[in-house]
Amino acid sequence: MPEFPNLIHFAIPFFVFSMLLELYVTTREKYKETKGYETKDAFASIAMGLGNVFLGFASKVLVLLALSWVYENFRLFTIPVAWWSFVLLFFADDLAYYWFHRISHECRLFWASHVVHHSSEHYNLSTALRQTWSGGFYSFIFWLWLPLLGFHPAMILLQMSISLLYQFWIHTEAINKLPRWFEAVFNTPSHHRVHHGSNPIYLDRNHAGILIIWDKLFGTFQPELEDEKVKYGLVNNINTYNPVKIAFIEWWNMLKDTFTGKKSLKDRFQYLIKPPGWKHDGTGKLSDDLRQEWLNSNKQK
Template sequence: MQIPEIPNLIHFAIPFFIATVILEVILTISIKSKEYELKDASTSILMGLGNVFIGLFTKTIILGVFLFFYKFRFFTIPFVWWSWVLILFAEDFTYYWFHRISHESRFFWASHVVHHSSKKYNLSTALRQTWSGSFYTFAFWIPLILIGFHPVMVLVQISISLIYQYWIHTELIDKMPKWFEAIFNTPSHHRVHHATNPQYLDRNHAGIFIIWDKLFNTFEPEVEQPKYGLVKDIESYNPIKIAFAEWYLMFTDFLTSKTGIINKLKYFTKPPGWKHDGTGISSVDLRKEWEKKNR
C-alpha cells in the first residue's frame, strides 16, 4: 500500500490562528469586553509556541512507536474515502476517553492542567498547550494502530481534531443552530468544560462530536455564566511554572506523604485534589456535593 506524504496540518494552520486571535482582539475591544488580558494571552501564545517546538521532536518518536505497533495490526485499513469517515469517529471516540481520563487521573492531568490554567476564555486560550503531554499521552491512540489504521491517518486526524477545537474557544459565539449543538462540540459546550462552577466540573470532554458526552453521561448544558480557570489557580504568568507546577506538586505528594506504597501510587491515579488521609477535595467531590444540594 503506497502511503501519500501528508504535511503537519498544525504548522499550516498557525497563520490562521494568529490572524483570528488578532480579529477576536479587535472584536472584543469593539464591544468593550474584558476577555483579553495582554499577559494572559502572551503566556498562552508562548505555551503554544513551546508545544509546536517540542512537537518537532516528539512527532518523530510518536511516528516511530506507531509504526512499530502497526506491524502487529489485526487488519489493514486502506487509504480510501470510507476509511477517513471511520477514522473521524474512531479518533474522536479515542480523544473523548483520553480527555476524560486526563481529568480523572492526576498523572494525565499534570500535563493537561496547562490548557485549563487561564482565567480567560478566548482563542488565545486554545493555544495554551502542554509541554510534557506529547511524550506519553499518544499511548491512547495505539489501539487505533492495532485495529489497522495507518499511523499517518491517525496523526492527520489528530491534527484535524485539534484544528476543529480551536474555534470553540471563544465567548463571541453564543449558540449554534440546535441541530449543530446536538451533534457537535461548540463554544457553548466547551465553555462549560473550561468552567469551575461545581455543576460544570469534568463535563463535556468532546473533541469534535458532543455525542460521546451524551452517551456516557458527562454532558452538561451551559446555563449560568461560566467561571474559568482551575479549582485552585496557579496564579502565575510564567510559562515554565505553568508547564511543570502540577508535576512538582504531584511528586511532592508522592514522596512526602506518610502512608504505604499503595496509597502513594494513588497520587498518580486518583483525581487531582485527592489526599490519602481524606483531607483533600477533588473536582469529583465538589460536583457530587453540588448535585446533592441541587438535584
Template sequence: MPEFPNIILYAIPFFVISIGLELYGSIKENKKSYETKDAVTSITMGLGNVLLGFISKGMVLVAFMMIYDNFRIFTIPFAWWSFILLLFADDFAYYWFHRISHQNRLFWASHVVHHSSQHYNLSTALRQTWSGGFYTFIFWLWLPLIGFHPGMILLQMSVSLLYQFWIHTEAIDKMPKWFEAIMNTPSHHRVHHGSNPLYLDRNHAGIFIIWDKLFGTFQPELKEEKVVYGLVTNINTHNPITVAFHEWVAMGRDVFSGKKSLGDRIKYIVKPPGWKHDGTGKSSTDLRNEWQESVGRSQSAVGSSQSAVGNEL
C-alpha cells in the same frame, strides 16, 4: 503512502489572524475577554508545544509504526471511507483520553496546562501541554493495531486539534440546534473550561459531543449559571515554566514527601486530582455533590418559607 502535510504549521497564520480579529472585537465592544500577560503566556505555551512536538511526534510515529508493521489485525486502505471511519475512531479515542485526563492525576499533570487560564478566548486554545505529547498517545495505540496507517492517524489528530481551535471563544453564543446536538461547539466547550461545581469534568468531546451524551458526561451551558473559567484553585502566574510543570512538582511532592504507605504514594499518581490520603481532599465529584446538596437545601428552605407564608395567609 502519500505524504501528509503538517496542517498545524500551515494553520498558524489562520490562528494569528483569528486571534487578532477576536481581540479587535473584544476591544471594540469593551468585553475585556483578553488580558495581555495571559494571552502572551498562552501563545508561548503553544509555541513550546509545537517545538517539542517535533520530538514527541517522532516518538509517537515510531510507536505507531512498530504496532502497524508487526501486530496489525487488518490493513485499512487509503480511501475516502477509511478517513470517515478514522474521524470517528480518533474522536472516540480523544474522548477517553480527555475524560481520563480529568480523572487520573498522572494525565491531569499535563492536561491542567490547558485549563490554567482564567480567560476564555482563541489564545486559550493555544495553551497546550509541553509534556503530554510524550505519553498520552497511548490512548491511540489501538488505531494502528486495527489497521489504520500511522500517517493517517497523525493527520486526523491534527485535524481534531485544528477543529477545537474555533470553539475557544465567547464571541459565538449558540450554533443551530442540529449542530449543537451533534458537534462540539463554543457553548459546550465553555462548560468544559468552567470551574463551577456544576460544570466540572463535563463535555470532554473533541469534535462530536455525542460521546458525552452517550457516556453521561454532557452538561449544557445554562444562562443562570455563568461559567467561571480556570481551576478550582488557580495558580495565579504567567510564568510559562510554572504553568507547564506546577502540577508535576505538586504531584512529586505528594508522592515522595511525608510518612505514607506505598499504596498511598501510588494513589497520588492514579487517583483523581484533589485526592488526599488523609481524607481531607476533595475531587470534582465531591465538589459537585456538595454543591447539589446545598442547592437542594436552599430550594427546600425556600419551599418551606413559601409554605409557611401560604399557611399564614
C-alpha cells in the same frame, strides 16, 4: 508511507488572524461582560503554544515510532488509504480523543500535563494555544488501538491534527449558541466553555473533541446554564504567567505529594492514578464531591 501536509504549521497565519479578529470583536459594547484578552495571559498562552510546537518535533517522532511499531508488527487488518477509511477514522479518532481527554481529568498523572490547558482564567482563542509541553510524550497510548485495527500511522497523525484544528475555534465567548441541530451533534463554543469552567456544576464535563455525542453517550454532558455564568480557570488557580511554571507546576505538586511525608506505598502510587484533589487522609475533595455539594445547595434554593 503516504505523505500528508503538517496542517498545524499551515494554520498558524489563520490562528493569528482569528485572534486579532476576536480581539476587535470582543472590544465592542456587546461583549463588555466577557473577560476578553489580558496581555500577560495571552502572551503566556502563546508561549505555551510555541513551546508545544518546538517540543512537538521530538514527541511526534516518538508517536510515529510507537504507532508504526504497532502497525507493522501487530495490526489485525490492513485498512487502505481511501475516503471511506477516513470516515471510519474520523469516528475512531474522536472516540480515542474523548477517552484521552476524560482520563486526563480523572487520573492525576495525565492531569499533570493537561492542567496546562485549563490554567488560564480567561477564555479566548489564545487559550486554545495554551498546550502541554509534556503530554505529547505519553498521551499517544490512547491511540495505539487504531494502528492495531489497521489504520496507517500517517492517516492517524493527520486526523489528530484535524481534530486539534477544529478545537481552536470553539475557545471563544464571541459565539453564543449555534443552531440546535449543530449543538446536538458537535462540540461548540458553548459546550467547551462549560469544559473550561471551574464552577462545581461544570467540573470534568464535555470532554468532546469534535462530536459532543460521546459525552451524551457516556454521561459526562453538561449544557451551559443561563443562570450560572462560567468562571474560567482551576478550582485552585496557579496565579503565574511564567511558562515554565505553567508547564511543570502540577508535576512538581504531584511528585511532592507522592514522595514526601509518611505514607504507605499504596498511597504513594494512588497519588499518581487517583483524580486531582484526592488525599490519602480523606481530607481531599474530588470534582464529583464539589458538584454534589453544589447540587444539594441549589436544591434548597
